[in-house]
Every structure is written in C-alpha cells, then in structure tokens.
Amino acid sequence: MPPPAIPEPAHAEVDSMLSRKFGKEIANYFAGSPLNRVSFLRTDNVFLSAALKHPSTSFLLFNNLAPLAKDSTQLEYVNFEDVRPLIGDDPYSKSEEQMIEEYNSTVTISQLLFLGLDEDKRSGFEWKSIYHGSPYFALDVTPKGSVSSAAEKLIETVKSRSLQFVEGRMHMSLPAPQAAIYAQARALLDWNARNPFCAGCGQPTLSINAGMKRTCPPKDMASVTEQSSIGSTTDAKPAKDRPDCVTRKGISNLCFPRTDPTVIMAVISADGERVLLGRQKRWPPHWYSTLAGFVEPAESVEEAVRREVWEESGVKLGRVVIHSTQPWPYPANLMIGAVGQCVPGGEEIILKHDPELEDAKWVNMAEVKEALEVGTSGLGEDPEPGYKEGGLRLPPRTAIANQLLTAVTGGFLEGAVTAPRI
Amino acid sequence: MPPPAIPEPAHAEVDSMLSRKFGKEIANYFAGSPLNRVSFLRTDNVFLSAALKHPSTSFLLFNNLAPLAKDSTQLEYVNFEDVRPLIGDDPYSKSEEQMIEEYNSTVTISQLLFLGLDEDKRSGFEWKSIYHGSPYFALDVTPKGSVSSAAEKLIETVKSRSLQFVEGRMHMSLPAPQAAIYAQARALLDWNARNPFCAGCGQPTLSINAGMKRTCPPKDMASVTEQSSIGSTTDAKPAKDRPDCVTRKGISNLCFPRTDPTVIMAVISADGERVLLGRQKRWPPHWYSTLAGFVEPAESVEEAVRREVWEESGVKLGRVVIHSTQPWPYPANLMIGAVGQCVPGGEEIILKHDPELEDAKWVNMAEVKEALEVGTSGLGEDPEPGYKEGGLRLPPRTAIANQLLTAVTGGFLEGAVTAPRI
The missing domain is CATH 3.90.79.10 (Nucleoside Triphosphate Pyrophosphohydrolase)
Structure with a gap:
C-alpha cells in the first residue's frame, strides 16, 4: 500500500510572521477539505435546488455509514439522475417554513446533505455571479421505512457498476482531500441518524439546513392521517399541535450537530x-x-x-x-x-x-x-x-x-x- | 467595582522549555478551577455517599440556573443538613445498577452534581488514604414535580439568611476560582435540564455518574403504577420493558455532556x-x-x-x-x-x-x-x-x-x- 497521504493546508502556506515564529502549520488527516462549505447558503432552498441538479454535481452515497467506493483507496460519486428515483425530482422545491408546516413524522425522507463547492473545478455552476465550483452532496441510501424499495434498487444499480459500500474505518488509505469529504459526510449523516428525537421533549424531529440542523416542528400531519377514516380527504382537517418544546424558543444548541x-x-x-x-x-x-x-x-x-x-x-x-x-x-x-x-x-x-x-x-x-x-x-x-x-x-x-x-x-x-x- | 480577576494557572507556572519558547500560559476566566474532579470516582456510590455527608462539604444551590450568592461578587454555600429535606438522607445509598433497575420516570429527583475535591482545604475528608480535600456538590433546587414543596421550603430557608439567587450572567465580578466552580455547576445542571429525553429513542432518561451521564433505562416502574389498581401492591408486578434503544448498546456519546x-x-x-x-x-x-x-x-x-x-x-x-x-x-x-x-x-x-x-x-x-x-x-x-x-x-x-x-x-x-x- 502507498504511504498514507498527509493533507496540504487548504490555504497557500505563506512565509508569514506567524509561520516564521511558530513554524509551518500542520494540517492533519481528515482536515484539508477542498470544499468551500458556503454555510450561509444552506437555508436557501432555491440555491440548493440549482446546485442539486447541475450536471457537474457529485453525490457521495452511504449505506449504513459505509461510503460508495471503487475500493478503500478511492471514493466514487454518482450523479443526479442516479439518485432521482430515491429523492424525487426536487427535494428542495419547498422553503424550510413550508417543510416545517407540512411535517409528517410517518414519512421517511432519505437524509441528504449539501457539503460545499469545489472551487478548483470550474464546472459552469455559479450562484449570484459570486460563488462557483462543482457542488458536492451526500445521501444516505440505507433502506428504511417508506423508501426501502427505492433505496434497495439504487444500491443494486450502483453495485452493478463494480462499486461497493466499503465498511469499517477508511482512515488509512484515502487521499487526504477525499478523506476530508468523507469525514464531513459521515459525521453529519451519523449525527442525523443518531438524533431522530428531540432531547428536549422526546418528539421526532425534521432535518433542515441541508442536513446541518434538526428542528422540532410544532405540528405533525401524522395526526391528520390517524384521525382520517377511509375515503375521507385530509385537506380539510388541520394538523394537531404537538406539545410545547423549549427548543422552539430562540436558538437551542440541541438543534445543531454535536462535536x-x-x-x-x-x-x-x-x-x-x-x-x-x-x-x-x-x-x-x-x-x-x-x-x-x-x-x-x-x-x-x-x-x-x-x-x-x-x-x-x-x-x-x-x-x-x-x-x-x-x-x-x-x-x-x-x-x-x-x-x-x-x-x-x-x-x-x-x-x-x-x-x-x-x-x-x-x-x-x-x-x-x-x-x-x-x-x-x-x-x-x-x-x-x-x-x-x-x-x-x-x-x-x-x-x-x-x-x-x-x-x-x-x-x-x-x-x-x-x-x-x- | 474592583477590576475583574484573571485566574492564575492551576499548576505552578514553572520556567520550563515550553514557557521559555512560547511564553507564559494564559489561563482564561472560568478556567483555573481549584477543584480536583477525581472523575473516576463518580461511579462509586460509596465514595459519593461519604463525600456528601462530610461536615466539610459545600453545596452550591441553583434555582433556574441562578446560583445562591451573597451578591454578584461572592457565591454562598450551604451544608448537608440544609439540603437533606430535599435530597433525603442518602441519594447515593444505591448503586447505579440498582437505580437503573428501579427507574421510575414519574418520580422527580432534584439534580445533584459532584464537582470535585478542593485539595487546598485539608478538612479531614479522605478516601482510600489517597484522595483528600473538601468535597463540593451542586444541587438544582428549582421547584418542580413531586419535589416542588420541599424545594420551595429550602429556597425560603436560604433566603431568610440574607442570601439570594443571582440572575443573569455572573461572568463579570466573581473571583476567578469561584467563577470556575460556578461554570462547572451551571454547565452541567443546564445540560441535565436540557436533555430530559433520549435523542435516540424519545424516552425519558435517568441521571447517573453524579450528574455526568444520562442513561436510557431498559425498564420503567411507571408502567407498574399505571397497571396497578387501587389497593393492590406493586411488588408482585414486574416493570414493563421499554422499547429498544441504540444508546444501550456499547458507549454512546449522547449519554455524556455536550460541549x-x-x-x-x-x-x-x-x-x-x-x-x-x-x-x-x-x-x-x-x-x-x-x-x-x-x-x-x-x-x-x-x-x-x-x-x-x-x-x-x-x-x-x-x-x-x-x-x-x-x-x-x-x-x-x-x-x-x-x-x-x-x-x-x-x-x-x-x-x-x-x-x-x-x-x-x-x-x-x-x-x-x-x-x-x-x-x-x-x-x-x-x-x-x-x-x-x-x-x-x-x-x-x-x-x-x-x-x-x-x-x-x-x-x-x-x-x-x-x-x-x-
């Protein structure tokens, strides 16, 4: 096996006062991501929708936290057409306010993450003439709930391309920039999967901010489904209010990923x-x-x-x-x-x-x-x-x-x- | 007001290679605690019980996260006799295994924290002839659930001593060692209060490890109370098993305080x-x-x-x-x-x-x-x-x-x- 890669610092190492006094910066493995996270765009569903569907966009798939790869030294990505059967034509068609309003705890949504833009890849994608680069997303394809069969089908499709979901800790052999992308995706998918319920009130939560936040919605359409009898339409019945939750008042750290x-x-x-x-x-x-x-x-x-x-x-x-x-x-x-x-x-x-x-x-x-x-x-x-x-x-x-x-x-x-x- | 205190590093600042190359260590406010946390003793209920009842032991009380103080420049502590009406003769009389076995989600237990030993105070308390110093605990006296009246009474008692629960952020005026004790207690009481439910399964959790861990018990005696009719004894009926939870398998970060x-x-x-x-x-x-x-x-x-x-x-x-x-x-x-x-x-x-x-x-x-x-x-x-x-x-x-x-x-x-x- 080749010697493990050590990341170059993402910035150009310059001969600055700080480096002259303290020496060269050590960039450790799993750091050194090539992606600009543009974190402030995660709440903008119009941006997310455009990034999701761009031809240059890469999707990293995970099955039970195992990433899709050629082997343990090379991640593999798929494109929007590959994931469309699982996530639908546009999971970002609605604003977050609408998603919260229409929340239904009985519907399974495969966890999707926006990771950032690879600015070194001038791929034609740009946003507001300021931000550009090739967009990266991660998607959890673990079969569960109402998406089980679509997820299983997607898994079969990618496996037929001689790719595999590599189990275990991949930290020994990926090139450093790949390791950083993998680490970001794995950490966030794991956090979402670990925290399906609100620690403040015990009720199920909804992923927003492109995977970087979980919110405790005040209503649940599941209550409408439970109330309705066969043949009736749910349109006329409003969703029941859920019990009060402290995380809905102001900003709560519980809604954000834990490190x-x-x-x-x-x-x-x-x-x-x-x-x-x-x-x-x-x-x-x-x-x-x-x-x-x-x-x-x-x-x-x-x-x-x-x-x-x-x-x-x-x-x-x-x-x-x-x-x-x-x-x-x-x-x-x-x-x-x-x-x-x-x-x-x-x-x-x-x-x-x-x-x-x-x-x-x-x-x-x-x-x-x-x-x-x-x-x-x-x-x-x-x-x-x-x-x-x-x-x-x-x-x-x-x-x-x-x-x-x-x-x-x-x-x-x-x-x-x-x-x-x- | 006197100028705010800056903590001395808890260790003796020595003229070491590191300090000669990098300069003196900066100890920031809220750091510099005088307490040895002896973290490995938190699971030992016999130790906790002895520390709790020692005459040299100090209890810092919090009402809705406001600490008991003389004024905003001086915390005040009470002793075991003061808190006994709220916490009982010995909340550490049982092992953690027993507490988990007998868990009842309908019973309110005032949150108690073991903070550590002040080794500078040779107070006669020692453990296994190795660890010594004056023990420090923190107690949440916020009136709630089944302890409301006992908590209110305790609050009245301490207020009658010209003490008060000081609201707001105390970070401007406490002496540095006091600020560090306050910070430790506040952070942990807040974490326990913020996380009454398991984020993995949505069920209520139990505080263990003297306030440093919350566990998701596999059974709940509350189910026995619900099942039993008037006049029956609960002894013969076993507690119902709760739904499975992933945090019970191996070690889960969700059980430990978040920083x-x-x-x-x-x-x-x-x-x-x-x-x-x-x-x-x-x-x-x-x-x-x-x-x-x-x-x-x-x-x-x-x-x-x-x-x-x-x-x-x-x-x-x-x-x-x-x-x-x-x-x-x-x-x-x-x-x-x-x-x-x-x-x-x-x-x-x-x-x-x-x-x-x-x-x-x-x-x-x-x-x-x-x-x-x-x-x-x-x-x-x-x-x-x-x-x-x-x-x-x-x-x-x-x-x-x-x-x-x-x-x-x-x-x-x-x-x-x-x-x-x-």
Missing part, C-alpha cells in the same frame, strides 16, 4: 529528554501512543490536558501548548493536540487513579525518533521495513498522535533554552 | 501592522471585538478559523496559531482562541457572504493597544477612566477576545521576523 472536543497530548519530562507514552490492553504488543481523553464541561483545553494526564498516569504537568487539531469522524470528535511539560519532580507514574491504561512509561527522545522511522503502522498492519521485533511501535502519520511525537522529537522545541536561566 | 467547540480569533494583516475587528448591531456604539463562530463537524480548528473569517468578513487567512482556550458556560461552549494572519492581498472586507456582522474594519495596532488601556468594559458598563467619547471600545479582561488582542499587540509575535526572508 465532542477531546485532548491528545505529547508529554515531555521536565528536562525535555523523555516522552510519556501509554498503551491500552487491546493494542498489539509493543504498541504505545500519546495519552488522550474528553474535555469536560467548563474546562479549558489546558486544564483537560493536565487532568487527563494525572488521572491516567499520575504525572503532573506545568505548561501546556496547543499544537494542531484533527477532526475525527468516529463519530464526532475534534481532537485538540497539545504538548505538555512535566513539573520538576512530577514524573512518577501512578496507574491506579483511573485504570484506563495497561501501561505508561517514559521513553527517551532517541527511541521515539527511531520508532517514528521504522515502527509506525495502522493498528491492524505490520510496521515499516526496518522494524526489529520487540522495538517500540507507534501510530501512523495519519494520526495526530504521530504528528505530536514528530513535533517534540523534531523542531517544535527548537529555540527553547534547555539550561535553566540564572 | 460545543467554537473558534475566536485575533486576525492580523499580512504586514502585521493592523488587526481585524467586527461588530454586531446590538452592541453599544464604537464597541468592536474579534470574530468568532462554531466549529462544524469534520473541520479542524484552523479550518474553522479561516472559514468563519472569510464568511463573516471576506478576509483570507494563511497561517493560524492556537493561543489559549476558555470554557464558556452559556450554555456549553469551549472557546478556542487563535491568532490568524492574512495572506498578502487578502485584506479586502466583504460583508455580504454571511451578513452576521454590522461592520468589520482594520485597526492599527496602536489604536487597539490604547483601547485595551482605556476602552474596555463589560457590555452594559462604562469604559475605564481616560476613555474619550468616540474612541474604540473593546471587551473586558475576562473575555478571551481581550486576551487575544492583548497578545497580538504585546509579546505574542515577539521574535517573529517582520522583514521578508531573502
């Missing part, structure tokens, strides 16, 4: 000569990584780094610096990568506070550096050629853990005075 | 001599701040900074560096503060993409620096003495926006070569 901030940190000893690594029981022998954990409510990232390191390893940190971040779509994490330094004398390892790790240990910089050269791989794969059995094994370059360790064994600490000031 | 990552950024021009500021319509005249926005799913922080700045102002950024973070408990944000630098020629301001801002403009470093000295205040307050009418106004030191602007006008860029390399 869970996590911390992941390369920890160096007070003298800067060793790195703290930990391992979980289920990992292969000799495999270690950086420590990590969820940020809790009302905690800064820096505090979360110190808390997690102490809870999992007993080690006490002083200064924490944030290095870079990585979106992680399993299901919805934002990994915030940091470097932390031990306070003098705080290196003692204690695993009994929170027994999450099987082991934690201090490793010399030189050993970490060597393992980054010969001991990295995906969890289920063999290490690089040159690896000697029994040597330290570490995560691959697509993992932010690898980038953090590369930073502390490389130039990140460059320029820091190691001898104490007098 | 929404946001970006907030000081943007400097390509030549490093000006700062981009924006203002919202509802702000007082001459008031500006940094730009900010929510991180979207599958987006790195660096990408979110570039996207938000372009969407709100049209300005195009290159390198982005993360500076510090601030928890923001209204209701559940993690503000990730960054500094971004414009690409050469990318300074043109365009407000028509996402019309969120009323205005955006480039301001010289010297003017920003002066406004940080004489033009800061809380939104509803007067600026510092020395402010001249018509001058730039900026957020107070308790806001991370202020810290970011202080950084870019101060030492943060120090050492960066401003002349282009040959």
Whole structure:
C-alpha cells in the first residue's frame, strides 16, 4: 500500500510572521477539505435546488455509514439522475417554513446533505455571479421505512457498476482531500441518524439546513392521517399541535450537530529528554501512543490536558501548548493536540487513579525518533521495513498522535533554552 | 467595582522549555478551577455517599440556573443538613445498577452534581488514604414535580439568611476560582435540564455518574403504577420493558455532556501592522471585538478559523496559531482562541457572504493597544477612566477576545521576523 497521504493546508502556506515564529502549520488527516462549505447558503432552498441538479454535481452515497467506493483507496460519486428515483425530482422545491408546516413524522425522507463547492473545478455552476465550483452532496441510501424499495434498487444499480459500500474505518488509505469529504459526510449523516428525537421533549424531529440542523416542528400531519377514516380527504382537517418544546424558543444548541472536543497530548519530562507514552490492553504488543481523553464541561483545553494526564498516569504537568487539531469522524470528535511539560519532580507514574491504561512509561527522545522511522503502522498492519521485533511501535502519520511525537522529537522545541536561566 | 480577576494557572507556572519558547500560559476566566474532579470516582456510590455527608462539604444551590450568592461578587454555600429535606438522607445509598433497575420516570429527583475535591482545604475528608480535600456538590433546587414543596421550603430557608439567587450572567465580578466552580455547576445542571429525553429513542432518561451521564433505562416502574389498581401492591408486578434503544448498546456519546467547540480569533494583516475587528448591531456604539463562530463537524480548528473569517468578513487567512482556550458556560461552549494572519492581498472586507456582522474594519495596532488601556468594559458598563467619547471600545479582561488582542499587540509575535526572508 502507498504511504498514507498527509493533507496540504487548504490555504497557500505563506512565509508569514506567524509561520516564521511558530513554524509551518500542520494540517492533519481528515482536515484539508477542498470544499468551500458556503454555510450561509444552506437555508436557501432555491440555491440548493440549482446546485442539486447541475450536471457537474457529485453525490457521495452511504449505506449504513459505509461510503460508495471503487475500493478503500478511492471514493466514487454518482450523479443526479442516479439518485432521482430515491429523492424525487426536487427535494428542495419547498422553503424550510413550508417543510416545517407540512411535517409528517410517518414519512421517511432519505437524509441528504449539501457539503460545499469545489472551487478548483470550474464546472459552469455559479450562484449570484459570486460563488462557483462543482457542488458536492451526500445521501444516505440505507433502506428504511417508506423508501426501502427505492433505496434497495439504487444500491443494486450502483453495485452493478463494480462499486461497493466499503465498511469499517477508511482512515488509512484515502487521499487526504477525499478523506476530508468523507469525514464531513459521515459525521453529519451519523449525527442525523443518531438524533431522530428531540432531547428536549422526546418528539421526532425534521432535518433542515441541508442536513446541518434538526428542528422540532410544532405540528405533525401524522395526526391528520390517524384521525382520517377511509375515503375521507385530509385537506380539510388541520394538523394537531404537538406539545410545547423549549427548543422552539430562540436558538437551542440541541438543534445543531454535536462535536465532542477531546485532548491528545505529547508529554515531555521536565528536562525535555523523555516522552510519556501509554498503551491500552487491546493494542498489539509493543504498541504505545500519546495519552488522550474528553474535555469536560467548563474546562479549558489546558486544564483537560493536565487532568487527563494525572488521572491516567499520575504525572503532573506545568505548561501546556496547543499544537494542531484533527477532526475525527468516529463519530464526532475534534481532537485538540497539545504538548505538555512535566513539573520538576512530577514524573512518577501512578496507574491506579483511573485504570484506563495497561501501561505508561517514559521513553527517551532517541527511541521515539527511531520508532517514528521504522515502527509506525495502522493498528491492524505490520510496521515499516526496518522494524526489529520487540522495538517500540507507534501510530501512523495519519494520526495526530504521530504528528505530536514528530513535533517534540523534531523542531517544535527548537529555540527553547534547555539550561535553566540564572 | 474592583477590576475583574484573571485566574492564575492551576499548576505552578514553572520556567520550563515550553514557557521559555512560547511564553507564559494564559489561563482564561472560568478556567483555573481549584477543584480536583477525581472523575473516576463518580461511579462509586460509596465514595459519593461519604463525600456528601462530610461536615466539610459545600453545596452550591441553583434555582433556574441562578446560583445562591451573597451578591454578584461572592457565591454562598450551604451544608448537608440544609439540603437533606430535599435530597433525603442518602441519594447515593444505591448503586447505579440498582437505580437503573428501579427507574421510575414519574418520580422527580432534584439534580445533584459532584464537582470535585478542593485539595487546598485539608478538612479531614479522605478516601482510600489517597484522595483528600473538601468535597463540593451542586444541587438544582428549582421547584418542580413531586419535589416542588420541599424545594420551595429550602429556597425560603436560604433566603431568610440574607442570601439570594443571582440572575443573569455572573461572568463579570466573581473571583476567578469561584467563577470556575460556578461554570462547572451551571454547565452541567443546564445540560441535565436540557436533555430530559433520549435523542435516540424519545424516552425519558435517568441521571447517573453524579450528574455526568444520562442513561436510557431498559425498564420503567411507571408502567407498574399505571397497571396497578387501587389497593393492590406493586411488588408482585414486574416493570414493563421499554422499547429498544441504540444508546444501550456499547458507549454512546449522547449519554455524556455536550460541549460545543467554537473558534475566536485575533486576525492580523499580512504586514502585521493592523488587526481585524467586527461588530454586531446590538452592541453599544464604537464597541468592536474579534470574530468568532462554531466549529462544524469534520473541520479542524484552523479550518474553522479561516472559514468563519472569510464568511463573516471576506478576509483570507494563511497561517493560524492556537493561543489559549476558555470554557464558556452559556450554555456549553469551549472557546478556542487563535491568532490568524492574512495572506498578502487578502485584506479586502466583504460583508455580504454571511451578513452576521454590522461592520468589520482594520485597526492599527496602536489604536487597539490604547483601547485595551482605556476602552474596555463589560457590555452594559462604562469604559475605564481616560476613555474619550468616540474612541474604540473593546471587551473586558475576562473575555478571551481581550486576551487575544492583548497578545497580538504585546509579546505574542515577539521574535517573529517582520522583514521578508531573502
């Protein structure tokens, strides 16, 4: 397999004051999307309708969160004619206000997402003479409810083209820009699928904002269907009001996608000569990584780094610096990568506070550096050629853990005075 | 009013390699908690029970998210005897397994939170000879359901001590360690109150893990109550199974508190001599701040900074560096503060993409620096003495926006070569 791709930063890397002082920006895998999300156009159904039907538009299909692909190294897209039998001629023909007004909880709508415009592809699509590029959508084709047979038919059609829905985590082998598109689509389809009900009132919700919002409609036409007897028309009967819901008053965070901030940190000893690594029981022998954990409510990232390191390893940190971040779509994490330094004398390892790790240990910089050269791989794969059995094994370059360790064994600490000031 | 307190970092600031290279760590307001959360003890009901009843234990009460306080500069705590009439002799007498087994959705339980141990207070409380300090809990005393009268009585009792439940955002005037305790309690009480139902299946949920988790129990004793006729005992009738729920299979993020990552950024021009500021319509005249926005799913922080700045102002950024973070408990944000630098020629301001801002403009470093000295205040307050009418106004030191602007006008860029390399 070719070495995993690392994304180029989406902006041109310029020789700016910031890069001269802090070094080159690290763009981690799953970041580096080629798409402009033009988020402010998601509420405009006329825009969405035009983008949906443009000949240059690409649709990424997912069946139970498995994306359509040629193989695990190449996503495949279909066009509007392919998806029309499932989504109809124009699912964006109505405004959001109308969709909410006509909401019927018994009707299944396949989840459709607008992902953004690929501005590098001058495809003829433009909007208001300002925004242009090839539109990207994602569509959930999982057979369910009233769309089961149309979805199954669509799945058969695309499979007949020698394509497949690739199961599992695709994070090892996609080219970086594809991985970013996949991550955006997967995270949002998963969020919609995970949250069919309103956490505020327990009633079913409706997807709006092209997949970026779920709203709790005040009425449900399902009540009309229930009331009506055979032969009657539903037109004359108004939909029943649903019970009150707090999410309908003002803006509620519950209506928007959830992203869970996590911390992941390369920890160096007070003298800067060793790195703290930990391992979980289920990992292969000799495999270690950086420590990590969820940020809790009302905690800064820096505090979360110190808390997690102490809870999992007993080690006490002083200064924490944030290095870079990585979106992680399993299901919805934002990994915030940091470097932390031990306070003098705080290196003692204690695993009994929170027994999450099987082991934690201090490793010399030189050993970490060597393992980054010969001991990295995906969890289920063999290490690089040159690896000697029994040597330290570490995560691959697509993992932010690898980038953090590369930073502390490389130039990140460059320029820091190691001898104490007098 | 005294100038707002800025927290000291919870760790001793040491002269480490990291601080020598990157400067002193900025601890923002609402961070800097004096409590050790000992998160791994939250599932241990025997620990919680002992901590709850210790004479050194403090309870922070909230009525509709307003905390009990002497005034807006000083929280007040009550003790176990005060809260016993509302929570009973021991709400932690049963294990979580038992609580889930006996779940009854018709019974109101006042939300109780374990916040942590204040290790600086050697109060005699210790656990397993390892963990010690004064325990802190928070309790929601909002009158509702079956606890209404007990809650109202408790509210009357504490009010008779010349204490009050202070409404509004307390972020301007509490001492920093108090603000951090308040933020933790408020964020978690709000999350529990906002999420009474399971977003996966629509059924009511139960608080466990001392307030840090909500679970979707498989049975509900309420069904027994409904089934039973007058005079019968419920003992012989088993609770009915509830419909299946996906959150009961493995670990679901829906069961844990939600924190929404946001970006907030000081943007400097390509030549490093000006700062981009924006203002919202509802702000007082001459008031500006940094730009900010929510991180979207599958987006790195660096990408979110570039996207938000372009969407709100049209300005195009290159390198982005993360500076510090601030928890923001209204209701559940993690503000990730960054500094971004414009690409050469990318300074043109365009407000028509996402019309969120009323205005955006480039301001010289010297003017920003002066406004940080004489033009800061809380939104509803007067600026510092020395402010001249018509001058730039900026957020107070308790806001991370202020810290970011202080950084870019101060030492943060120090050492960066401003002349282009040959």
